[in-house]
Structures are given as structure tokens and as C-alpha cells.
Amino acid sequence: MFSSTSLISAVLLALSVAAGPVVLIREPSLTLPIVRRFNLTGTTIADADRARAVHLKDNGKKLKSDSQHYRRQSSFNVTNTAVTYTADVGVGSPATTYSLLIDTGSSNTWVGADKAYVQTSTSENTGKSVSVTYGSGSFSGTEYNDTVTLSSDLVITGQGVGVASTSSGFEGVDGILGLGPVDLTEGTVSGGGTVPTVTDNLLSQGTITEEVVGVYYAPTTVESTTNGELTFGGVDTSKTTSNMSYVAITSTSPASAYWGVDQSITYGSSGTEVLSSTAGIVDTGTTLVLLATDAYNTYVSLTGATLDNSVGLLSISSSDYENLQSLFFNIGNQTYELTANAQTWPRSLNTAIGGSSNAIYLIVSDLGSDSGEGLDFINGYTFLERFYSVYDTTNSRVGFATTEHTTDTSN
Ligand SMILES: *[C@@H]1O[C@H](CO)[C@@H](O)[C@H](O)[C@H]1NC(C)=O
Ligand SMILES: *[C@@H]1O[C@H](CO)[C@@H](O)[C@H](O)[C@H]1NC(C)=O
Ligand SMILES: *[C@@H]1O[C@H](CO)[C@@H](O)[C@H](O)[C@H]1NC(C)=O
Ligand SMILES: *[C@@H]1O[C@H](CO)[C@@H](O)[C@H](O)[C@H]1NC(C)=O
Ligand SMILES: *[C@@H]1O[C@H](CO)[C@@H](O)[C@H](O)[C@H]1NC(C)=O
Secondary structure, eight states: OOOGGGOOOOOOEEEEEOSSSEEEEESSOEEEEEEEEEOOOSSOHHHHHHHHHHHHHHHHHHHHHOSSOOOOOOOOOOOOOOEEEEEEEEETTTTEEEEEEEETTOOOOEEOSSSOOOOOTTOEEEEEEEEEEETTEEEEEEEEEEEEEEETTEEEEEEEEEEEEEEESOTTSOEEEEOSOGGGGTTSBTTSSOOOOHHHHHHHTTSOSSOEEEEEOOOOSSSSEEEEEEEESSOOGGGOSSOOEEEEOOOSTTGGGSSEEEEEEEETTTTEEEEEEEEEEEOTTOOSEEEOHHHHHHHHHHHTOEEETTTTEEEOOHHHHHHOOOEEEEETTEEEEEOTGGGBOOGGGTGGGTOOTTOOBBSEEEOSSOSOSSOOEEEOHHHHTTEEEEEETTTTEEEEEEOTTTTOOOO
């Protein structure tokens, strides 16, 4: 169950008359507090992110190229969820609360990795098996339909929920809240078809009127804290300091299978090109900002950073840090400035990733393959801690806005 202090929900109703029908807009809509958790064992963040990137590319290509035979068997032995944002989600009635990883890069919602699934009167066994492989692990089990409670205002009946009988790579979390496009569920459940996502059902059950998720993260300097918020059905404008700017989902595969956008990146006041305009994705399930190897190498030579093999991250001397300039992410018609401070890993968390407390590590890392493959960057949550992001299924677009943390010097 949710404690009352952990619930924040604000529903403001506004009526707007378009040409024709009256549209009910909830803005900001229904919100859910989220916790950033930190648990890194047995790998580096960069290796975990790269394993995920390889899988996302591979999986996205399969989705595009082979509509009859979706397979998620490509496996990577990185048994770790590294650093994650989780939400407390209730399943069943009365609800059992599960701590689920918030993942815009996958779309099945499932439980049972850690805490066992508790069946109640609302649990319906669909008789189908379910299996999903991720870059950082996998699960398989049985697909149920059950009541899912995100907050007292966000209750979904008959939500497809995977119940894991086996899983790997999800130690410390109970499963995933899948916020990716519904097509990513194709082929995950026996008998074929897709599994309507949590946001699909919130829309079809009339709980929200636009299929939109707003994600607010803030930079953190402690290992576990509730410092984020998910909003379903709209944008929480109390968390933004600019208008939202939207860009259409990219048409380039495999990024187009996800929350993919076209983006270019320049460095510093001289506007030196780091990444020419190309497709990539925005992903809450990735920690770092991953750039295709050629772009990453440009960044390395511009910054003077060197790879620290013990933590797997770039590290920079304090004098080079003094000279570190902003990275400019050009998306749609907007430019998002990732400041020098925003390019650094929080120093208070250095030892938590096996690093030295005085070092300065950077959150830009190597995707592991050159650009030109249709998924050439991942803006992970270290980027999303500086910009509010919106995942808009209704209008097939992604939006960003600045927040009060965009130019924080907290790291
Ligand atoms: C994963 O690890 C298992 C056991 O250690 C090994 O048999 C398997 O080949 C590995 N798979 C890959 C893809 O490395
Ligand atoms: C589970 O939900 C799906 C999708 O809403 C529906 O088609 C199916 O009939 C349900 N199955 C059971 C056993 O309730
Ligand atoms: C961290 O992960 C380890 C195994 O990898 C697990 O035993 C432990 O419970 C996790 N800790 C937290 C706080 O989630
Ligand atoms: C948002 O857009 C409106 C209308 O275009 C404009 O008047 C306003 O100044 C903008 N607000 C910000 C914070 O940019
Ligand atoms: C960018 O600006 C151009 C010209 O001002 C406009 O036609 C286009 O719709 C804008 N694109 C986006 C994504 O806002």
C-alpha cells in the first residue's frame, strides 16, 4: 500500500473547445513520486549501459525487419540494474506494493523478480507464458491480468502483468514498469499479439485523455532518495521553467522502435561538432549519455578526458574541468545546454561506483559502435535529470523543457 505521505496528486481540470468536440484536459495530471535507487555490483555503469545499447539496437532492428518472428533471445551477461529509478506500484486488490524500475525503453510491466507475486481476487491467469530479454537481464513466467495501482487516482483494471518464475539481473528491484511503445511487447507473450501498456490502458479506461507521460528527475547526491515524479496524462508545469518543445519520433530504424529522436551535438562556444544530426533514443533505463564511438572520441579529444578503467568512466583533471565547456544538444528547433557540471558524475557517489572520492568522472560514455547505425546515441537519465521529458504516444513525439535543476552545480 502507499503511505499517504508518499502520494502527491494534483488534478486540475480545464475545458477547452476545439473545432467540434469538447476535450477534457487534465493538466497537470496524475502524478506518482519516484525514487532513485543505487545498487551497483559486479560491473561498471558504462558496461551495463553499453550492454543495454547493444540489445536495444538489436531488438529494434528485429522489430522493424521481421514482423513475423520477433525474438528476444540475444543475451548479454551483465547481471546488474546498475543505477535505477523505481516507482512503488500496487498489484492486486488488496494491493501488494512492488518496487519497479521505470523503463521507457521496454514496454512489458512485470513483477516477481524479488518480492513474490501475491494473487488476490482480481488476479486472472491468462494461461500464456511471457518472456523478455533486456541488455541487463531477463525474465520469464506467466502473464496475468490484474489491477495495477500507480496512485489512488491511477488505478488500472485488467492490466497485463508478467509474473516472473525466473529472472536475472534485477536484484534489488521487483520488476519493471514498462513505458515504451506497445509494439515492443509483440512476441513477448505466447500466442502472439501485443500487451496493452499501462499508459494504453489508462487512456482506454478513460483515466487520462491524452496518452502522455511526463518524467521529472533531479540530480541527486545520495544513494537513495525520492526526487522524481512521473505524470500520466499531461505535463506537470510546476516542474518546468520553460515551455515544452516537441519533436516527432524519428523515422530512422532502429531508434524509431523506441522514444527515438534526431539530434546533433556541438561542444563549447566555438560550436565544434561532436555528433552530426542522427537518430538515437531517450531512455530512462540508461544511466549515462552514450555517444557513438566516433563522436565519443571527438568529445574525449576536446575535453582532455581519459578513460578510468576501474570505474569505466571518463575522468578529467581539475584543471581540465575548469576548461570544460557545455555540450549543446540540438533537438527539433531547440538547443539544450548540458553544462560542465551536468557532464560530471556526482562526486559524493564516486566511491559508490568504486571510484576515488576526489576524482571527477564524466557521464558521457562510449556507445560501443560508430555512428550511422540508426541508433547513435542514448540520452540516459543523467541527461533527463537536467531536462523534463515527455513521452507522447498520442502525438508520436517527445518533448523537453528546462527545470530548476538544468544549470545546477550540485555535482
Ligand atoms: C553467459 O554466461 C553463461 C554461464 O556463465 C555462459 O554459458 C554463456 O555462454 C554466457 N553468454 C554469453 C552471451 O556470454
Ligand atoms: C486479459 O486482458 C486482455 C487484454 O485486455 C484480454 O484480451 C484478455 O481476454 C484478458 N484475459 C483474461 C484471462 O482475463
Ligand atoms: C543490491 O544488489 C544485491 C545483489 O546484486 C542485493 O543482494 C541487494 O539486496 C541489493 N540492495 C538493495 C538495497 O537493493
Ligand atoms: C511560452 O510560450 C508563450 C507563448 O508562445 C510565451 O508567451 C512565453 O513567454 C513562453 N514562456 C517561456 C517561459 O518561454
Ligand atoms: C522548426 O521551425 C520551422 C521553421 O520555423 C518550422 O516550420 C518547424 O515546424 C519547426 N519544427 C519544430 C519541430 O518545431
